[in-house]
Amino acid sequence: MLKQITLQVEAPIAEAYQNTTPENRQTLQTLVSIFLQCVSQPTPLQKVVQEIRLEAQQKGLTPEILEEILKYST
Template identity: 40%
Template sequence: MPSRSTITIHLDPQTARAYNAARAEEKRKMQALLSLWLQELTSGEIPSLQQVLDETGRKAQERGLTPEILEALLKGA
């Protein structure tokens, strides 16, 4: 079995209550999911914010969003 380390993560009160109220098996599942998610985040597999914005912009243009339409949407917001 791999070694384990303990960390402290600040959560909102509702999430903390849900975790603390969970059964031991549910807690182990949550810990495993969080561990996998953190591994993905730190491995560089998650795209950067700039990559996400670039991709979103490309898709918007493909769907017909023009700078003029975007400006009108932003002014109406």
């Protein structure tokens, strides 16, 4: 079950998110969800990063897609 939450971010980040494509928004939502799921479990940071990377790759996020998304957030 999905539930909506609200996050506060810097204004340029919010603008970049609002101006990106629906596909990029979905990818970012997935990344945030994965990150929050991982950090809610008491595990070392390195393991959290590895789990996020693995799950993101399994869901189709390639390094190229991530690089493209990050271009919009700077």
